[in-house]
Amino acid sequence: MAGLVQRNPRFSKLNDDDVRYFEGILGAKNVVQDEDKLVAANIDWMHKYKGSSRLLLQPKTTEQVSQILKYCDSRSLAVVPQGGNTGLVGGSVPVFDEVIVSLSSMNKIISFDKVSGILVCEAGCILENIISFLDNEGFIMPLDLGAKGSCQIGGNVSTNAGGLRLVRYGSLHGNVLGVEAVLANGTVLDMLKTLRKDNTGYDLKHLFIGSEGSLGIVTKVSILTPPKLSSVNVAFLACKDYSSCQKLLQEAKRKLGEILSAFEFLDGQSMNLVLNHLEGARNPLPTLHDYYVLIETTGSDESSDKQKLEAFLLGSMENELISDGVLAQDINQASSFWHLREGISEALMRAGAVYKYDLSIPVEQMYNLVEEMRSRLGNTANVIGYGHLGDSNLHLNISTPQYDDKILSQIEPFVYEWTSKHRGSISAEHGVGLMKANEIFYSKSGETVQLMASIKNLLDPNHILNPYKVLPRSLIS
Numbered sequence: 001m002a003g004l005v006q007r008n009p010r011f012s013k014l015n016d017d018d019v020r021y022f023e024g025i026l027g028a029k030n031v032v033q034d035e036d037k038l039v040a041a042n043i044d045w046m047h048k049y050k051g052s053s054r055l056l057l058q059p060k061t062t063e064q065v066s067q068i069l070k071y072c073d074s075r076s077l078a079v080v081p082q083g084g085n086t087g088l089v090g091g092s093v094p095v096f097d098e099v100i101v102s103l104s105s106m107n108k109i110i111s112f113d114k115v116s117g118i119l120v121c122e123a124g125c126i127l128e129n130i131i132s133f134l135d136n137e138g139f140i141m142p143l144d145l146g147a148k149g150s151c152q153i154g155g156n157v158s159t160n161a162g163g164l165r166l167v168r169y170g171s172l173h174g175n176v177l178g179v180e181a182v183l184a185n186g187t188v189l190d191m192l193k194t195l196r197k198d199n200t201g202y203d204l205k206h207l208f209i210g211s212e213g214s215l216g217i218v219t220k221v222s223i224l225t226p227p228k229l230s231s232v233n234v235a236f237l238a239c240k241d242y243s244s245c246q247k248l249l250q251e252a253k254r255k256l257g258e259i260l261s262a263f264e265f266l267d268g269q270s271m272n273l274v275l276n277h278l279e280g281a282r283n284p285l286p287t288l289h290d291y292y293v294l295i296e297t298t299g300s301d302e303s304s305d306k307q308k309l310e311a312f313l314l315g316s317m318e319n320e321l322i323s324d325g326v327l328a329q330d331i332n333q334a335s336s337f338w339h340l341r342e343g344i345s346e347a348l349m350r351a352g353a354v355y356k357y358d359l360s361i362p363v364e365q366m367y368n369l370v371e372e373m374r375s376r377l378g379n380t381a382n383v384i385g386y387g388h389l390g391d392s393n394l395h396l397n398i399s400t401p402q403y404d405d406k407i408l409s410q411i412e413p414f415v416y417e418w419t420s421k422h423r424g425s426i427s428a429e430h431g432v433g434l435m436k437a438n439e440i441f442y443s444k445s446g447e448t449v450q451l452m453a454s455i456k457n458l459l460d461p462n463h464i465l466n467p468y469k470v471l472p473r474s475l476i477s
């Protein structure tokens with residue numbers, strides 16, 4: 001998987017003294033060397049990127065993380081921070097023999113303030129556990145995504161994950177109020193504020209939101225969570241063409257306004273894939289269509305919210321923006337609609353190899369790329385388009401029976417050049433990781449990338465943190 005990347009000879013190789021040191025601070029059972037146990041941590045969710053680390057460390061406290069990093073820095077041992085390992089850009093697994101630092105054992109909720117809705121927790125808390133905890137308290141997480149059963153809040157913050165409700169609650173740059181992070185030299189940065197307003201100089205927590213473990217290890221997080229509202233409605237709709245989906249979004253923003261909480265899109269090819277490969281998937285509509293939209297509303301008044309949504313749906317039918325649709329009658333039906341949308345990644349995995357592109361592109365041009373890719377690849381691949389239409393975020397996925405360099409050369413750099421030409425981003429929400437480190441210039445100016453490299457040099461001068469990822473190899477060696 002290392003492909004064209006060479007192992008950096010400046011990094012030391014692990015020896016028995018290193019292992020003994022780690023056992024001294026963590027206890028032998030938290031220093032994993034067993035090959036069978038290392039397999040899962042060395043390979044990513046897509047089974048596309050594979051490292052050969054011989055050591056997985058499972059710290060339980062910030063102090064232990066600090067001791068690990070201080071030691072690794074002094075010994076020039078490269079480190080990969082790992083959360084739930086659901087990342088999709090090869091950022092969460094070693095490229096070579098980097099030491100894996102897993103946050104899984106740091107999984108405690110530290111505090112929750114019911115008045116402000118501010119949650120403070122350790123980085124290894126699984127997102128779904130936080131969602132259930134908050135549900136019991138009458139609150140919700142402003143972040144939700146298909147990988148919630150495994151991904152961790154530290155991984156979410158480190159990738160600045162977007163997900164299904166960003167259209168309503170905004171990004172983690174807005175919802176995360178504070179972080180505690182450990183720098184490469186072991187320094188603990190306590191920025192775990194629980195304040196909504198704090199204009200005292202540079203807001204350094206933002207450096208750790210979305211930097212994919214390249215600047216430090218996030219150990220604790222504080223997040224602002226909104227109260228749970230009583231009325232949730234989900235509609236699954238079909239549209240005759242992409243332009244109708246786009247107009248429907250404009251209308252939904254105007255007519256549903258404050259109650260709109262998700263606006264998701266999938267094309268007919270995505271639906272076919274899900275119906276063929278995902279357990280329990282069922283088309284809620286009597287026939288197949290070329291384009292689908294899932295709309296969710298969340299509000300506080302059941303009858304008026306439903307009325308508003310029904311009026312919107314009726315109007316959109318009359319204007320022929322919607323060709324068919326169904327409004328969930330209960331929570332089970334609503335989850336079966338969500339299952340279709342959230343299950344696309346899993347269905348793709350089951351269908352074979354997948355080339356994944358996560359792009360921000362102005363909504364009006366977004367689907368042109370899917371069509372251009374389809375005509376480029378002909379019948380050599382199944383090209384599907386879906387994503388968070390409400391956030392102009394396209395997931396362009398190309399499914400083939402197995403990975404094939406000839407197909408890859410048809411996709412890249414075309415996909416990046418096209419996105420750059422339309423002033424989009426080559427990573428809307430998944431990050432850069434190993435996959436796009438050398439492609440970053442398609443979305444960022446040379447000067448900006450140079451400043452990013454200077455920040456990396458300042459915070460991690462020996463480059464031990466997540467090497468070969470995020471920044472281009474020409475700048476960081």
Ligand code: FAD
Nearest residue numbers: 083084085086087091146152154155156161162163213218
């Ligand atoms: P990992 O995969 O373990 O790591 C991701 C990156 O963060 C790596 O670079 C790693 O080194 C770093 N990292 C992890 N933990 C820490 C830490 N504590 N400190 C410092 N660095 C750390 N993403 C979206 O944004 N929106 C979606 O809707 C979405 N849907 C998905 C659906 C499926 C089915 C799958 C498999 C993935 C999806 N993803 C989505 C991608 C992925 O789930 C997110 O990127 C998620 O935030 C990763 O969290 P994780 O805990 O698994 O992190």
